[in-house]
Amino acid sequence: MTVMQHIWIVLGVLFVLLNIAAGLIWVERRLLALWQDRLGPNRAGPLGILIVLADTLKLFFKEDWIPPFAEKRIFIFAPAIVVASVLLSFVIIPFAPHIVVADLNIGLLFFLAMSSLGVYSIVLGGWASNNKYALLGALRGASQMIAYEVFMGLSLMGVVMLTGSFNMGAIVEAQKDLWFIVTQPVGFLVFFIAGIAETHRLPFDIPEAESELIAGYHAEYSGMKFGMFFIGEYLGITLISAMMVALFFGGWLGPSFLPPLAWFALKTFFFIGIFILLRASLPRPRYDQLIEYGWKILLPVVLANLMITGAVALWMRGS
Amino acid sequence: MQLAPSILQVLQERFRDVAFHQQTTRDAIPTFWIPATNIVTVLQFLKTDSVHAYSFLYDLCGIDERNRTKHGYTQPSDFTVVYHLFSYKQNQFVRIKVALLGEYPSLPSIASLYKNANWYEREVYDMFGIRFDGHPHLQRILMPITWSGHPLRKEHPARATEIGPYQLMHDKLDAEQEALRFKPEEWGMQQESEDSDFMFLNIGPQHPGTHGVLRIILQLDGEDIIDAVPEIGFHHRGAEKMGERQSWHTYIPYTDRVDYLGGVMNNLAYLLAVEQLAGIEVPERVKVIRVMLCELFRIASHLVWLGTFAQDVGQLSPVFYMFTDREKIFDIVEAICGGRMHPNWFRIGGVSQDLPKGWESLVRYFVAYFPPKLKEYNNMVMRNSIFKARTKGIGAYTRDEAIEWGVTGAGLRACGMNWDFRKQRPYSGYEFFDFDIPVAHNGDCYDRAVVRLEEMRQSLRIVEQCLNNMPDGNYKADHPLSTPPLKKYTMRDIETLITHFLNVTWGPVIPPGEAMSCIEATKGANSYYLVSDGSTSAYRVRIRTPSFPHMQMVPYISRGYTVADLLSILGSVDFVLADIDR
Numbered sequence: 079m080t081v082m083q084h085i086w087i088v089l090g091v092l093f094v095l096l097n098i099a100a101g102l103i104w105v106e107r108r109l110l111a112l113w114q115d116r117l118g119p120n121r122a123g124p125l126g127i128l129i130v131l132a133d134t135l136k137l138f139f140k141e142d143w144i145p146p147f148a149e150k151r152i153f154i155f156a157p158a159i160v161v162a163s164v165l166l167s168f169v170i171i172p173f174a175p176h177i178v179v180a181d182l183n184i185g186l187l188f189f190l191a192m193s194s195l196g197v198y199s200i201v202l203g204g205w206a207s208n209n210k211y212a213l214l215g216a217l218r219g220a221s222q223m224i225a226y227e228v229f230m231g232l233s234l235m236g237v238v239m240l241t242g243s244f245n246m247g248a249i250v251e252a253q254k255d256l257w258f259i260v261t262q263p264v265g266f267l268v269f270f271i272a273g274i275a276e277t278h279r280l281p282f283d284i285p286e287a288e289s290e291l292i293a294g295y296h297a298e299y300s301g302m303k304f305g306m307f308f309i310g311e312y313l314g315i316t317l318i319s320a321m322m323v324a325l326f327f328g329g330w331l332g333p334s335f336l337p338p339l340a341w342f343a344l345k346t347f348f349f350i351g352i353f354i355l356l357r358a359s360l361p362r363p364r365y366d367q368l369i370e371y372g373w374k375i376l377l378p379v380v381l382a383n384l385m386i387t388g389a390v391a392l393w394m395r396g397s
Numbered sequence: 398m399q400l401a402p403s404i405l406q407v408l409q410e411r412f413r414d415v416a417f418h419q420q421t422t423r424d425a426i427p428t429f430w431i432p433a434t435n436i437v438t439v440l441q442f443l444k445t446d447s448v449h450a451y452s453f454l455y456d457l458c459g460i461d462e463r464n465r466t467k468h469g470y471t472q473p474s475d476f477t478v479v480y481h482l483f484s485y486k487q488n489q490f491v492r493i494k495v496a497l498l499g500e501y502p503s504l505p506s507i508a509s510l511y512k513n514a515n516w517y518e519r520e521v522y523d524m525f526g527i528r529f530d531g532h533p534h535l536q537r538i539l540m541p542i543t544w545s546g547h548p549l550r551k552e553h554p555a556r557a558t559e560i561g562p563y564q565l566m567h568d569k570l571d572a573e574q575e576a577l578r579f580k581p582e583e584w585g586m587q588q589e590s591e592d593s594d595f596m597f598l599n600i601g602p603q604h605p606g607t608h609g610v611l612r613i614i615l616q617l618d619g620e621d622i623i624d625a626v627p628e629i630g631f632h633h634r635g636a637e638k639m640g641e642r643q644s645w646h647t648y649i650p651y652t653d654r655v656d657y658l659g660g661v662m663n664n665l666a667y668l669l670a671v672e673q674l675a676g677i678e679v680p681e682r683v684k685v686i687r688v689m690l691c692e693l694f695r696i697a698s699h700l701v702w703l704g705t706f707a708q709d710v711g712q713l714s715p716v717f718y719m720f721t722d723r724e725k726i727f728d729i730v731e732a733i734c735g736g737r738m739h740p741n742w743f744r745i746g747g748v749s750q751d752l753p754k755g756w757e758s759l760v761r762y763f764v765a766y767f768p769p770k771l772k773e774y775n776n777m778v779m780r781n782s783i784f785k786a787r788t789k790g791i792g793a794y795t796r797d798e799a800i801e802w803g804v805t806g807a808g809l810r811a812c813g814m815n816w817d818f819r820k821q822r823p824y825s826g827y828e829f830f831d832f833d834i835p836v837a838h839n840g841d842c843y844d845r846a847v848v849r850l851e852e853m854r855q856s857l858r859i860v861e862q863c864l865n866n867m868p869d870g871n872y873k874a875d876h877p878l879s880t881p882p883l884k885k886y887t888m889r890d891i892e893t894l895i896t897h898f899l900n901v902t903w904g905p906v907i908p909p910g911e912a913m914s915c916i917e918a919t920k921g922a923n924s925y926y927l928v929s930d931g932s933t934s935a936y937r938v939r940i941r942t943p944s945f946p947h948m949q950m951v952p953y954i955s956r957g958y959t960v961a962d963l964l965s966i967l968g969s970v971d972f973v974l975a976d977i978d979r
Contacts, residue, residue, distance in 0.1 A: 113714060114713070114714045114717040114718070115717055115718060115721055116717060210596060210598050210599075214598075214620065214960070281711060283711070287961065289605050289606040289710075289711065290961050290963075291960075292604060292605060358713060358714050359714060360712065360781070360783060361712035361781060361783045361784050362710060362711025362712075362783070362787075363783050363786060363787065364787060364959065364962065365959070365961060366959070367786055367787075
């Protein structure tokens with residue numbers, strides 16, 4: 079691959095991702111409306127898709143207000159972290175054969191490291207806002223992310239054992255005969271739950287729980303700084319969906335009447351849809367219930383999954 | 398009326414040195430005047446006496462008697478404090494009145510006797526300037542702390558035009574802001590405990606979880622609630638004061654807006670009292686029409702509650718389905734009344750118009766349409782395990798606590814008390830309907846929801862019975878005080894024409910006396926206690942709303958839970974801010 083090709087891939091991925099993140103504003107609102115017997119945004123452009131443009135423009139032109147009581151530098155810095163860390167995670171995602179920004183041999187570990195960084199955004203943003211609601215949101219966010227990070231990592235180790243590699247491309251290739259969803263259903267479920275918690279989407283939107291904390295850690299944010307959190311959230315959904323596809327649903331693999339990239343995109347959008355459907359249907363557990371659920375149920379389950387996978391892998395190798 | 402002498406005798410027997418004066422009222426509630434000094438001992442006796450067991454302080458209000466023109470209805474008094482007690486055991490009200498003399502009189506507080514007396518006494522103080530000795534924290538409750546004057550005193554202006562234009566200059570703005578600052582010491586709260594500093598979190602008046610302009614200040618240890626102080630009054634519009642200047646007839650639209658989800662149900666509570674005063678017996682058809690619309694509004698109100706309750710615990714979709722169904726009810730209401738949320742459709746002695754042609758098919762459609770929907774909501778919300786985890790065992794109280802705090806309605810039935818004023822003290826013909834009273838036993842947020850969901854089903858049964866058994870007849874009572882009066886003789890003789898003219902221009906003159914209604918409204922027991930001085934408007938309108946004591950109880954049932962639980966509790970209590978503040 080030439081340098082130019084590389085640059086094109088990087089730019090292409092960046093372009094597509096940011097557009098998807100913005101486009102999800104429309105997708106989410108239309109889908110929610112569909113499921114809630116409403117119309118949703120349907121005025122601007124065909125099917126209302128230009129709402130994306132309107133929303134973005136609005137965010138750009140809003141007064142970029144920094145509360146006088148906030149810790150100014152950290153307040154500005156915090157929203158950037160979430161977008162940066164999620165975008166960096168996309169580096170290792172194999173969208174199709176040879177379409178990957180950096181084919182790292184520690185790909186999965188890099189993803190886990192980057193998603194851990196995202197929590198700084200919430201904690202610092204909430205703390206720098208110097209607002210009680212934001213602080214409560216930040217506290218909740220920190221404990222939730224720390225708890226769910228553990229299961230997220232552990233839930234993926236089964237896949238790693240079966241593949242024998244942390245490289246994302248190798249993991250996808252290993253699913254040529256059988257998707258890992260068949261051999262690792264428990265791993266998938268735990269990863270999915272941890273993924274929702276990581277992106278703090280309903281039902282696990284506890285750091286920003288609207289009816290309790292108004293907007294939680296980003297209560298004081300407005301304008302494009304708020305937009306960053308917003309985009310970070312949609313990028314996060316896309317990231318987790320893409321990871322689920324790559325790790326458990328065969329990535330770009332699929333019947334040959336569609337190109338690999340299309341398969342990957344289709345599967346990813348399916349999971350994005352699931353995320354939105356969850357938001358439309360489930361209530362929000364309480365913060366301590368969520369943490370308890372994580373440590374008392376998910377952790378034993380994921381450890382058992384790991385042991386059984388390990389045992390089976392050893393047995394298969396032995397025979 | 399048989400009970401009245403007996404309780405008087407018992408009281409006279411027990412308190413030989415106290416002078417009890419009996420008063421007859423239009424509503425036949427036993428009414429006694431007692432001296433202020435004896436109020437605590439007499440109420441204590443009535444509350445704890447096992448035979449009478451007036452364990453429920455139903456209402457406590459004041460009356461400014463200084464402008465009375467018709468004498469002989471009261472004891473010599475400048476201000477009267479009225480205690481309405483209710484005995485679940487006897488199914489009987491008793492009304493105790495205390496006459497007070499002087500410009501700013503005082504009397505002993507009963508806040509230590511009844512838990513819910515605290516806020517009622519603050520309200521009387523706020524509205525009349527009557528002081529209660531021994532009250533733990535006698536502060537204004539509905540009006541701003543900076544307010545001067547006491548609004549329900551007769552000398553206080555009722556209209557904005559009677560006082561100068563309101564200006565909010567910078568210094569006044571700062572002073573008002575400062576007055577709103579919460580000072581924990583005033584409420585006897587600690588800033589810190591041995592091992593932690595407390596956080597004081599201000600929830601509201603603008604907050605998505607408070608369902609209106611309610612402010613709750615939380616004392617938090619982490620996320621655990623140590624104590625809470627609700628601050629109400631942001632929605633206060635002086636509905637009681639307006640009753641003293643509107644005619645009996647033109648006050649009806651104001652009642653619509655008290656419990657703004659209850660619609661015509663508020664009209665009913667008011668009109669039952671007016672009709673008692675006027676001595677109007679309404680025709681059967683009127684009763685059934687009224688019941689049908691009230692029950693439709695009960696369903697509509699419960700739908701709003703269930704949707705917002707689900708939203709409070711994070712479920713975003715149900716509220717949209719339920720508002721859609723509520724629209725279907727409003728379609729019926731609109732076809733019948735012309736209005737939607739505030740139809741203002743009941744009249745003294747009847748309703749505004751007869752039912753329109755084709756109303757049966759609208760109601761019949763809804764009666765068939767709604768049951769499967771209810772089942773769906775039950776599956777969607779009540780059977781959701783996260784919803785259960787958020788509401789079961791949260792904000793629980795026992796039956797005794799509920800009575801002590803003055804809880805009525807679904808909140809009372811959720812803790813095992815089989816009590817519904819429609820069944821136990823039927824009004825407007827409820828005794829002829831066949832319906833059940835749902836009861837649950839844990840008294841927590843979930844059980845309150847269970848009760849309300851079943852109530853919708855029962856209300857639908859009542860609506861169906863109204864549909865199938867609508868009697869023929871007139872839609873208004875044939876009585877000179879029915880408003881506007883029937884015009885059948887006006888073109889024949891001049892006397893009825895004059896009466897009709899006066900009745901329409903001035904409004905009806907309701908004979909002097911006093912009466913209290915009591916209905917099972919959407920949120921609990923709703924009452925209008927009306928005092929007439931024989932004029933075209935009421936001398937005193939007292940609105941006893943269910944949400945007021947319910948809100949007072951919130952700190953008690955949310956202590957020890959978390960902020961997230963508080964939202965479940967607020968959602969399950971089902972209050973309307975206008976119903977609290979009036």
